[in-house]
Amino acid sequence: MNADSAQAAPPGRPEVPAWKLVLTLAVAGALAGLLLVFVDQATRDRIRENRRAALREAVGEVLGDPVRIVSFAVAEDGLVAEEETNYEVDTERLDRVFAGYADAEGKQLIGFALAYQRTGFQDAIRLIFGYDPRTKKVLGVKVLEHKETPGLGDKIEKEPFLGPIRGQVLDLVAVKPGKGTGGGSEVDTVTGATISSGWVIKIINEAAAMTGPKIEAWLRKGER
Amino acid sequence: MSDPTRAETLFRGVWRENPVMIHMLGLCPALAVTNTVANSLAMGIATLFVLLGSSLLVSTFKRFIPHEVRISTYILIIATFVTVVDMSLAAWTPALHKALGAYIALIVVNCMILGRQESFAAKQSIGRSMLDALGTGAGFILALVMMGSIREILGSGTFLGVSLFGDRFEPWLIMVLPPGGFFALGFWLLGLNWWSQRRARKAQVEGAA
Numbered sequence: 001m002n003a004d005s006a007q008a009a010p011p012g013r014p015e016v017p018a019w020k021l022v023l024t025l026a027v028a029g030a031l032a033g034l035l036l037v038f039v040d041q042a043t044r045d046r047i048r049e050n051r052r053a054a055l056r057e058a059v060g061e062v063l064g065d066p067v068r069i070v071s072f073a074v075a076e077d078g079l080v081a082e083e084e085t086n087y088e089v090d091t092e093r094l095d096r097v098f099a100g101y102a103d104a105e106g107k108q109l110i111g112f113a114l115a116y117q118r119t120g121f122q123d124a125i126r127l128i129f130g131y132d133p134r135t136k137k138v139l140g141v142k143v144l145e146h147k148e149t150p151g152l153g154d155k156i157e158k159e160p161f162l163g164p165i166r167g168q169v170l171d172l173v174a175v176k177p178g179k180g181t182g183g184g185s186e187v188d189t190v191t192g193a194t195i196s197s198g199w200v201i202k203i204i205n206e207a208a209a210m211t212g213p214k215i216e217a218w219l220r221k222g223e224r
Numbered sequence: 225m226s227d228p229t230r231a232e233t234l235f236r237g238v239w240r241e242n243p244v245m246i247h248m249l250g251l252c253p254a255l256a257v258t259n260t261v262a263n264s265l266a267m268g269i270a271t272l273f274v275l276l277g278s279s280l281l282v283s284t285f286k287r288f289i290p291h292e293v294r295i296s297t298y299i300l301i302i303a304t305f306v307t308v309v310d311m312s313l314a315a316w317t318p319a320l321h322k323a324l325g326a327y328i329a330l331i332v333v334n335c336m337i338l339g340r341q342e343s344f345a346a347k348q349s350i351g352r353s354m355l356d357a358l359g360t361g362a363g364f365i366l367a368l369v370m371m372g373s374i375r376e377i378l379g380s381g382t383f384l385g386v387s388l389f390g391d392r393f394e395p396w397l398i399m400v401l402p403p404g405g406f407f408a409l410g411f412w413l414l415g416l417n418w419w420s421q422r423r424a425r426k427a428q429v430e431g432a433a
Binding site: 013016020021024025028029032035036039040042043046047050054145147149152 | 289291297300304311316318326
């Protein structure tokens with residue numbers, strides 16, 4: 001069979017004019033688009049709500065169940081507190097951070113939660129962590145999304161790795177298991193997930209470096 | 225040769241012409257997302273939905289789809305249904321959507337679906353196409369669950385999340401890793417081939433006698 005015969009209509013079938021081919025695809029494409037618009041309309045709010053709910057839960061988790069959570073938009077010149085707590089974050093730009101308080105009035109600050117993402121071993125690792133800007137101690141870490149290898153890289157979302165990060169002081173330093181000197185910033189990487197766990201540490205450090213100064217400036221200004 | 229009956233059209237794809245175990249189609253999801261029974265089931269059901277929707281549209285509009293652009297039109301139809309599944313899963317079952325990840329979008333290039341459109345739905349009545357899609361989709365679910373059962377039982381010691389062996393069981397981690405998919409597929413193909421050859425030999429011996 002040559003290239004022409006693959007394109008041409010088989011014998012006994014009339015030649016179809018080009019406009020008819022274009023029209024078929026155009027109509028099919030338009031109908032498909034129309035259907036998808038309806039489905040998008042029907043699902044969009046729920047998908048956003050799911051994402052918000054997942055983040056709301058994660059903020060609570062990494063800050064140790066605060067009584068009150070306030071969201072701050074990260075602007076060029078510092079943090080701007082928002083009237084209503086907004087759980088939509090562009091984790092690539094880290095455009096919103098969350099403060100958790102142990103009381104309803106917002107006087108006893110627990111710490112800040114930062115959601116940030118970077119590309120790890122396979123694909124983006126999206127995580128959220130809470131830390132106290134006064135002591136620079138990490139309060140909790142949760143991996144929100146990753147596509148690391150099941151059974152190996154996915155150990156980064158499990159407690160044996162994430163647990164010991166709690167209480168360590170930023171900036172974190174990745175060390176091989178058993179090679180640490182007991183320093184307050186050291187975090188053991190995971191055997192079998194050395195690169196993935198190293199990335200988690202890198203992401204936390206980077207997020208803290210990006211937004212930390214603004215959080216500290218806000219802290220000084222408010223004297224809280 | 226007479227036309228196959230409706231029951232034959234329906235059941236052919238489930239076992240005798242199982243898309244994964246016999247035709248070796250749709251192997252990418254069969255290897256990739258079958259690390260648990262729940263994921264296998266979800267992937268199978270999502271694929272069945274896409275197959276049913278595509279077969280319905282293709283067999284309904286087959287007269288209006290010119291031969292020259294049929295493949296592009298089929299792919300367009302399949303991609304539309306896959307996007308519907310993707311959005312619906314993200315909206316109503318976010319946990320499942322997270323577990324299946326990129327493999328939902330990859331249903332578009334599952335050649336089993338395109339194969340059924342080209343070889344069946346484009347030539348047959350709507351009713352028969354739906355029966356064929358239902359049978360083939362059920363066969364796909366069956367094959368994925370067969371894979372997922374082996375991998376979850378050996379790799380995690382659980383079935384549908386329920387622990388089977390207690391704490392003393394040391395899971396075969398390899399079975400939930402990508403190589404485990406190949407092992408599980410290999411075991412099944414070996415077993416099924418051995419069984420069908422034995423049956424064929426038996427039939428031969430009985431025929432001779």
